[in-house]
Amino acid sequence: MRPIQMVDTKNQYLKIKTEVDAAIHEVLDSAAYINGKAVQDFTLALNNYQGSKHTIPCANGTDALQIAMMALGLQPGDEVITPSFTYIATTEVVALLKLKPVFVEVDPVTFCIDPAAVRKAITSKTKAVVPVHLYGHAAPMEEIMQIAEEFGLYVIEDNAQAIGCDYTFSNGTRKKTGSIGHIGCTSFYPSKNLGAFGDGGAIFTNDDVLADKMKMIANHGQSKRYYHDLVGCNSRLDSIQAAVLNVKLKQLDQYIAARQKAAAFYNNAFANFPQITTPAIASYSTHVFHQYTLVLNGVNRDGLNAYLAEKKIPSMIYYPVPGHKQQMFAAFALEAYHLTVTDWLTERVISLPMHTELDEEQLQFITSETLNYIHSV
Ligand SMILES: *Cc1c(COP(=O)(O)O)cnc(C)c1O
Numbered sequence: 001m002r003p004i005q006m007v008d009t010k011n012q013y014l015k016i017k018t019e020v021d022a023a024i025h026e027v028l029d030s031a032a033y034i035n036g037k038a039v040q041d042f043t044l045a046l047n048n049y050q051g052s053k054h055t056i057p058c059a060n061g062t063d064a065l066q067i068a069m070m071a072l073g074l075q076p077g078d079e080v081i082t083p084s085f086t087y088i089a090t091t092e093v094v095a096l097l098k099l100k101p102v103f104v105e106v107d108p109v110t111f112c113i114d115p116a117a118v119r120k121a122i123t124s125k126t127k128a129v130v131p132v133h134l135y136g137h138a139a140p141m142e143e144i145m146q147i148a149e150e151f152g153l154y155v156i157e158d159n160a161q162a163i164g165c166d167y168t169f170s171n172g173t174r175k176k177t178g179s180i181g182h183i184g185c186t187s188f189y190p191s192k193n194l195g196a197f198g199d200g201g202a203i204f205t206n207d208d209v210l211a212d213k214m215k216m217i218a219n220h221g222q223s224k225r226y227y228h229d230l231v232g233c234n235s236r237l238d239s240i241q242a243a244v245l246n247v248k249l250k251q252l253d254q255y256i257a258a259r260q261k262a263a264a265f266y267n268n269a270f271a272n273f274p275q276i277t278t279p280a281i282a283s284y285s286t287h288v289f290h291q292y293t294l295v296l297n298g299v300n301r302d303g304l305n306a307y308l309a310e311k312k313i314p315s316m317i318y319y320p321v322p323g324h325k326q327q328m329f330a331a332f333a334l335e336a337y338h339l340t341v342t343d344w345l346t347e348r349v350i351s352l353p354m355h356t357e358l359d360e361e362q363l364q365f366i367t368s369e370t371l372n373y374i375h376s377v
Pocket residue numbers: 060061062063086087089090132158160161186187188189199200201
């Protein structure tokens with residue numbers, strides 16, 4: 001059996017090596033390392049894939065979120081509602097910009113932000129909501145957009161884990177996650193579903209004014225060369241990364257199908273065990289399985305993690321500490337939070353290897369060893 005990895009970017013690369021290497025060499029020959037043709041081509045292709053009006057490439061997913069929030073003209077102390085159960089980048093940029101993160105609960109079944117909790121957390125200072133499409137499953141965007149409209153809030157989607165996910169509205173309209181809110185943000189970190197060979201990110205919007213502003217912010221607030229109208233930053237996707245992403249974008253739907261196939265194998269193997277809850281898929285969402293995450297019921301999670309490690313099967317806890325328990329947010333009256341669903345999930349989730357290169361032999365081994373542990377305790 002081939003060694004099992006949490007994410008197997010090496011074997012994925014080997015299958016497209018000729019095309020990727022040629023694309024990289026084309027950039028090397030052009031010497032247009034920044035803003036070259038590859039960046040323009042990729043931006044256009046991604047914009048078509050998303051069905052978005054504007055796509056703005058940038059240096060990474062965290063910058064994408066930061067640039068999005070900078071563009072909204074928020075004032076220090078303005079409140080931004082985010083789930084507590086997410087990767088730190090979602091909330092870190094809120095605090096970095098001197099805004100106040102307000103942590104809310106997630107749904108225990110989909111792991112995504114709970115609209116009822118969002119509604120309850122709204123105050124006169126609330127300006128924005130950041131739903132996260134966690135693990136590759138869409139947050140309930142229709143309800144979030146309704147709440148946002150009712151209270152005049154901006155919605156920034158954190159789509160770093162869900163590129164390619166489809167959302168179906170109650171009237172049957174389908175959209176890609178990341179193209180539903182006022183702004184969508186994504187990451188091309190190597191292990192993401194559309195991963196570069198380094199850092200990268202992108203911002204989506206259908207709003208012309210916000211698009212212009214975000215383009216400027218990502219480029220030192222520059223309107224024309226050496227004229228800087230806004231305080232911005234320097235956040236660029238480089239041409240080599242864009243060249244790699246251009247090749248991989250063409251494979252994205254196949255990559256998603258491979259992840260879904262692995263998830264189906266897992267689901268099937270774990271179907272009849274009350275100790276294991278497999279990932280649910282809401283009727284409005286597809287699942288692109290950035291992670292395959294189980295909720296354990298009455299099983300020693302750290303024991304399973306250690307047992308699998310002994311068998312050379314990697315597994316991960318995403319995430320062991322929720323936002324409302326992070327030291328970096330100590331200034332935000334964290335002791336007042338009682339997020340019981342989030343705390344409950346934090347203690348019970350475990351993610352198994354999930355990538356495009358898992359074969360049946362590996363999946364069989366992972367599932368049988370997981371069940372071995374569950375039966376042994
Ligand atoms: C990866 C990730 C980010 C940050 O992306 P980077 O490119 O690593 O900066 C933000 N939010 C979520 C949910 C992520 O998974």
